[in-house]
Amino acid sequence: MRHVVLGWNKEYETSVILHYFYYNFEHYMKTFIQVNDLGDLKLAVKEALEIKKNRFAYKKLGEDKTLLMVFFNSSLRTRLSTQKAAMNLGMNTIVLDINQGAWRLETEKGVIMDGDKSEHLLEAIPVMGCYCDIIGVRSFARLENKEEDYSEYILQQFIQYSGRPVFSMEGATTHPLQAFADLITIEEFRDKPRPKVVMSWAPHPKALPQAVPNSFADFMNEADVDFVITHPEGYELDPRFVRGAKIEYNQEKAFEGADFIYAKNWSIFADDHYGQIGCSDKKWTIDAAKMRLTNHAKFMHCLPVRRNVIVTDEVIESPQSIVIPEAANREISCETVLKRMLESIQE
Numbered sequence: 109m110r111h112v113v114l115g116w117n118k119e120y121e122t123s124v125i126l127h128y129f130y131y132n133f134e135h136y137m138k139t140f141i142q143v144n145d146l147g148d149l150k151l152a153v154k155e156a157l158e159i160k161k162n163r164f165a166y167k168k169l170g171e172d173k174t175l176l177m178v179f180f181n182s183s184l185r186t187r188l189s190t191q192k193a194a195m196n197l198g199m200n201t202i203v204l205d206i207n208q209g210a211w212r213l214e215t216e217k218g219v220i221m222d223g224d225k226s227e228h229l230l231e232a233i234p235v236m237g238c239y240c241d242i243i244g245v246r247s248f249a250r251l252e253n254k255e256e257d258y259s260e261y262i263l264q265q266f267i268q269y270s271g272r273p274v275f276s277m278e279g280a281t282t283h284p285l286q287a288f289a290d291l292i293t294i295e296e297f298r299d300k301p302r303p304k305v306v307m308s309w310a311p312h313p314k315a316l317p318q319a320v321p322n323s324f325a326d327f328m329n330e331a332d333v334d335f336v337i338t339h340p341e342g343y344e345l346d347p348r349f350v351r352g353a354k355i356e357y358n359q360e361k362a363f364e365g366a367d368f369i370y371a372k373n374w375s376i377f378a379d380d381h382y383g384q385i386g387c388s389d390k391k392w393t394i395d396a397a398k399m400r401l402t403n404h405a406k407f408m409h410c411l412p413v414r415r416n417v418i419v420t421d422e423v424i425e426s427p428q429s430i431v432i433p434e435a436a437n438r439e440i441s442c443e444t445v446l447k448r449m450l451e452s453i454q455e
C-alpha cells in the first residue's frame with residue numbers, strides 16, 4: 109500500500125504524498141513499549157473503538173502471518189487476550205513459555221556457559237524470528253538491579269536481534285497494552301470531557317514491579333484527564349513517567365471528587381531501596397468508606413488482584429467496579445496494535 113506517484117496532477121500528488129507520510133508516521137509500528145509508539149493517542153483510541161464495533165473486519169490482514177508470544181513470566185489476561193486479538197485478525201499464533209519446555213536461556217553477554225543454561229538469548233532470538241512475523245514478549249523486572257531493569261535489556265535484545273516488530277506484553281518497566289486498554293475503558297465510561305483519574309498505591313505482600321503504574325502514568329499524562337497519583341512517601345515513581353502529574357500523599361484528599369480510582373501496588377523505585385517493600389499499611393486498602401469520598405468513581409485494577417489487601421470484596425463487587433470490562437478491553441488494545449504492525453509489514 110505504499111504509493112509513489114510521479115507526475116499526475118498536483119492536488120492528487122500532494123494527497124498521495126500526505127497519505128504516504130500519514131501512513132508511515134501515524135500507523136507505522138515496529139515496536140510497542142510506550143505511549144509515544146501509538147502516535148496521536150486520540151486517533152489510536154478512536155481506531156480501537158472502531159475495531160471494537162467489528163473486531164473481525166480485518167480478518168484478511170493477518171492471513172498466513174504468525175504471531176509468536178514469548179513468556180518469561182506467568183499470565184492469564186495477556187496470554188488469552190493477545191491470542192484472541194491475533195485470531196480476530198486471522199493470524200496464527202505460537203506460544204512459548206520459556207520456563208516450561210524451552211532450554212534454559214543465558215541472558216548475559218560474555219558468560220562462560222558451563223552452568224545450567226543450555227542456550228544464549230543471542231542465538232535463541234534470531235531463531236525465534238525465523239518462525240514468525242511479529243513477536244510479543246513478557247519479561248518482568250527482576251527487582252535486583254535498577255539499571256538492568258530500566259535498560260529493558262531483554263526486550264531491547266528482541267528488538268535488535270529478531271528482525272521482527274516487537275511489542276511488550278509487560279516488560280521490566282512498562283505494560284503498554286494494559287494502559288492502552290485502561291484508556292479505552294476510561295473513554296467508554298467517562299461522563300464528562302475531562303474526568304479526574306486517581307492512581308492509588310495499595311498494599312501487597314509481595315514486591316511488585318513498577319511497570320503497570322509507569323505505563324498508566326505515561327498514558328494518562330497524554331490523555332485529556334485530570335491525573336493525580338497518591339502513594340505513601342518513598343514510593344515516588346520514575347519522573348520520566350510521572351512528568352507533570354500531581355502527587356498527593358494524603359489518599360483521602362486525593363480521592364475527593366475522583367471519577368476513576370485506579371488501584372495498584374508497586375515496590376520502591378528509589379535507588380536506596382529499589383524493588384523493596386517499604387510499607388504494608390492496610391490503611392491504604394481501598395474500601396467503601398474511601399470510595400464514598402469520590403464522585404461515584406469507577407473502580408479499576410489491571411488484575412490479578414488480591415482481595416481484601418488491595419481492595420475490599422465490597423468495592424470490587426460493587427456496581428462501581430469496572431475491572432471486567434477493563435480486562436475485556438485488553439483484546440481491543442492488542443488488536444489495534446497488531447493491526448498496525450500487520451499494516452506495517454504488508455507490501
Ligand code: AN0
Pocket residue numbers: 278316317318319320410411412
Ligand atoms: C504483575 C505486576 O504487578 O506487574 C502483573 C500485573 C499485570 N502482578 C503480579 O505479579 C501480581
Ligand code: CP
Pocket residue numbers: 182183184185186187278286410411412
Ligand atoms: N493484567 C495483566 O496483564 O494480567 P496477566 O498478568 O494475567 O496477563
